[in-house]
Amino acid sequence: MSAPPIENQKLSLQIIGKVTAEFATILTTSALAFVEDLVKQFTPHRDELLARRLERQQQIDVGQLPDFFPATAHIRQDNWQVGPTPADLQDRRVEITGPVDRKMIINALNSGAKVFLADFEDAQSPTWSGLIEGQINLRDAVNQVIEYHSPEGKRYQLNSQTATLLVRPRGWHLPEKHMLWQGKPIPGALMDFGLYFFHNAHTLITKGSGPYFYLPKLESHLEARLWNDIFNYAQDALEIPRGTIKATVLIETILGAFEMEEMLYELREHCVGLNCGRWDYIFSFIKRFHKYPDFVLPGREQITMTSHFLRSYSQKVIQVCHRRGAHAMGGMAAQIPIKNDPQANEMALTKVRADKEREAKDGHDGTWVAHPGLVPIAVEIFNKYMPQPNQKDRQLETIDITAKDLLTLPTGNITEAGLRNNISAALQYLEAWLGGNGCVPINNLMEDAATAEIARAQLWQWIHYPKGVLNDGRKITVDLVRQTIHQELESIRNQVGEPRYQAGHYPLAAKLLEQITTQDEFAEFLTLVAYEHLP
Structure with missing residues (x-):
């Protein structure tokens, strides 16, 4: 579908959060008209897909365990590839994630990681001020004018060489109560995506990069198709060639794991990879089978990536991505360096090294860390096992990962x-x-x-x-x-x-x-x- 012009529209979006003079530079009439167009076009479909989640849950509740869909077998069997990967996303060996506060953005972009995921979702408490300040911070980062002065008098600014910026909008389920359409909160995802894309897409393109995104908590290929429709609509509206937007899908739901190949297919013009969002994946596993008395998991400290169901899902991501020419990204190392306890610090870093070595050896094209102090360790490991920009040429075709593998319960106890x-x-x-x-x-x-x-x-x-x-x-x-x-x-x-x-x-x-x-x-x-x- 083609998008109408965004000029001279009478806005029906209602803003009930504060709008300071600084906030008004983000919440411009043109930007809000663009967001309103997205809301009008896509909120009804978003609502339908959330209703489908409830229907799917009801099916699971009465014993219908997930499996790979026969109706989409042709997608899994056909020969197709995702679109080309931009130059600044070819090497993603280490990515750092964090919220969209000003100091974090500067430190992450300067961290030495290849990619910074600026997160409006799990790492960001969605207060109105935090979200709009985050949009201001990202705009300033894209324009390379971002600075931060700490209360102690320290000045933070960008280095000459920085990480490639990706942005994660909120999941489909999260509303934005400070922005109303027809009296109801709009989808938070459309606000996050719309404001960032409107203000930064052209600037990013002129700098040789582009509007790049992480898509969270998708549960079906139909939800991926919705994002693809939004991308096409948004690109048309701003007269940007289709396929300029590039996205990586987080496989962080158990239902999404059974449709990851179909998700890639739906987004194939825009998608450059899949990521193992493993902590949310564990949560999704518990949630979707919460009616099953036998699906009780042991303590979370015992559920590691060597557990069969998680190792299988990780290998499935590699297998699917490399078959289709996409990056297969590994999971998060959440450890923080322990400065006052060298022994405990070394024990923690040993776990990080083992985790990253497993990912690199298995065939992942990159990994995540949560703290700048872990970037050098992860870089060293991936440099050792992956000296080239990625290892998408490595195939795992000999591994047959079944529904049973993805649904095998981890063992352990509860202390x-x-x-x-x-x-x-x-x-x-x-x-x-x-x-x-x-x-x-x-x-x-x-x-x-x-x-x-x-x-x-x-x-x-x-x-x-x-x-x-x-x-x-x-x-x-x-x-x-x-x-x-x-x-x-x-x-x-x-x-x-x-x-x-x-x-x-x-x-x-x-x-x-x-x-x-x-x-x-x-x-x-x-x-x-x-x-x-x-x-």
Whole structure:
């Protein structure tokens, strides 16, 4: 479909968030008209696809386990390739991710990583001010005028050589309550994508790069097709050649794993790769099978990428991508260097090295880290095992990955320490998220929303099913979880001190965590429940 001109339109979008003079440079009439066009054209289809998710969940609930669709077998069997990969995305050996705050953007672009993923989704608490300031920060970064002056007087600015910028808009399920159309919140994804694309696409192209994106939490090839339609519409509207937008799809849902090849196909003119979003993938696994008493997972610390279902999914990503000429990106190393404990630091870095060596040897074309301190380690490993820009020529055709492989349950047990860690991590993350921070250091790991989602999902699962038993024989009950929430909350209070506790959102975090883990119904997303409490 062709897009109407965006000039001289009477806007029907309603902005109910504050619009400062600085915010107005992003929320221009032309930019809002562009976003409104996207909203009008694509929100009804987005709503239909979310309804299909519910229908699919109902099918799973009554015993219809996912499998590869016979109806799309021709796509998996036919000979086709994705479109060409731009020069600045050929080498993606190490990518760093983080929220869209000003200091983070500068440090990440300067980190030595090949790519920086600026995240409006899991690493960003979606406060109105944080989102619009993020758009300002990205615009300034694209125009190479971004600076940051710390309270201590330190000045941050871009180096002459920086990482390639990719942006992750919010998932289809997340609304933007500060921007209304027909009285209802618009899809957050359309705001994030629309504002960034409108303000930066032409500038990026003139600089020899382009508007590049990561697409989160897709559950079907139809959801990928929607993004492809949006890309074509947006490019037409700004008179940009189709295929200029390039995207990488995060395979971070169990249903998406069964349609990854079809997703590539739907986006083939625009897609350059798939990524193993493994923490959200674990959460999705629990969520989609939450009605299955036998699908109770062990403590999350025991669910590693060597678990059969995760290793299989990782290899499937490599197999599909390399068959189709796309990059197969590995998963996240969330470790933070531990400066005051050399022994603990070396133990953590040993885990990082083993994880990255496995990815490089298996055939991944790159990997993720959450902290600049891990960039040199990941670069060194991929340089060793992948001296060329990528290894898309490596094929895994001899490996046959079946539905059974993707659905094999990991083994392990549930410990009291694991129970407490889930509760403490969820409390600390949720408190920070409610305060506007979506990327939080917890126990020497840089955590985002996926960690809190896994933690609370496991707590719900352990409470509701007979297999939710600690290794000392105690059944995990509502009373035990409530008691442990209060104990961990008190422990956090002692750690952070009374002033920080009183100034924070700890009681609300505890209330929401207790509510979402003990109620009868499994909540689809913790962030949707908590979003009601954000300014």
